[in-house]
Amino acid sequence: MKTKIRKIGNSSGVILSKKMLEELNIEPKDELELIVKDGKILIQKVAEPRENWKEQFVKAGSLKGKTEIMDFSNKFDEEEWTW
Structure with missing residues (x-):
């Protein structure tokens, strides 16, 4: 999936598709952990x-x-x- 960084107030964010969130069993209330490793951003559910x-x-x-x-x-x- 390709996406663009979007401006959200004074910050920036990435929009994840509904299909991807369902596949990963992630809901809007869930807490995520972001890790930078080898020049990549890893996102995982806490x-x-x-x-x-x-x-x-x-x-x-x-x-x-x-x-x-x-x-x-x-x-x-x-x-x-x-x-």
């Missing part, structure tokens, strides 16, 4: 806190013999805490 924890515990062997993982979420985390 992972949600605790994302894929169960898979990581299983990989580390911490859930051997356990049928369920404890649910760490709570109302404060979901509604009030800012990561």
Whole structure:
């Protein structure tokens, strides 16, 4: 996809197509990380806190013999805490 830098107030920005955002599962509220590497700009979605924890515990062997993982979420985390 080719695009141009656009003026947005005192800053500049890049418009990403709806199709690209859908393919990457990125929504307007999502936080993105921009990295400059080898003269290129890499853009990636910032992972949600605790994302894929169960898979990581299983990989580390911490859930051997356990049928369920404890649910760490709570109302404060979901509604009030800012990561």
